[in-house]
Amino acid sequence: MTSDHGVLVLAATPIGDPRDAAPRLAEEIATADVVAAEDTRRLRRLCNDLGITPSGAVLSYHEHNEASRTPELVERLRAGARVVVVTDAGMPSVSDPGYRLVDAAVTAGIRVTCVPGPSAVLMALAVSGLPVDRFCFEGFLPRKPGEKARGLAALADERRTMVFFEAPHRIDATLLAMAEAFGADRRAAVCRELTKTYEEVRRGGLAELAAWAADGLRGEITVVVAGATPAVTTVEEALPGIQERVLAGERLKDVCADVAAATGLSKKILYDAALAARRPASGVPS
The missing domain is CATH 3.30.950.10 (Tetrapyrrole methylase, C-terminal domain)
Known part of the structure; x- marks a missing residue:
């Protein structure tokens, strides 16, 4: 990473109540060289709520211009700019614009960080x-x-x-x-x-x-x-799968712990049954 490159900041914005804004959010928006906003009108309202005015350039950055605007923002980052990305609500790149720019910035060796905050x-x-x-x-x-x-x-x-x-x-x-x-x-x-x-x-x-x-x-x-409830199974039904995974190179203890978590069966009972079932000369790792 080159030290004279800029920094890309993904800044989480409130998902509803503006009082949830992280204190650093106001500072980042106010001092950034570039603020790339999903909706510049919403950014203006947010700035009013925070009592700040961006000192740098404000650009739109949304799903319809993300592909075309990303190279421009990467060039600004290469030139040393601090670019802050904000979306309408929550963390940029999570079902919102931002991932494409992060990917391009990482490829270019540019530092990427974030202002953590509200998440739906x-x-x-x-x-x-x-x-x-x-x-x-x-x-x-x-x-x-x-x-x-x-x-x-x-x-x-x-x-x-x-x-x-x-x-x-x-x-x-x-x-x-x-x-x-x-x-x-x-x-x-x-x-x-x-x-x-x-x-x-x-x-x-x-x-x-x-x-x-x-x-x-x-x-x-x-x-x-809620996730699916594991199907009820018996130790006997679980053994073939355990043996197959162990023969493929996994540790018996790790496999038994995984199967126990997935089925609700006792890890110790599974482990003891697997040990009893294997042949003395099998060389199965435990």
């Missing part, structure tokens, strides 16, 4: 009432019903809690499609207008939530869905 994904997880120890973010599902159904079918066995974004005019159809793919009683939470005046979190089974949303919802929506 993490807030929805925290208030959902669903397990948060392991989760995956799926963003927006495809709009076409067939593509959406196939995407959800591929996630039917996902054991981690899943987080989705959805538009208000599609939320009822999406919840119905989720109920079809995951089961009517799969637990979920619909989080609407987080941190705003009319914040609402509705929890329940997917079919119940679909019925509730049938008349439509308003605002920004994040959906959190």
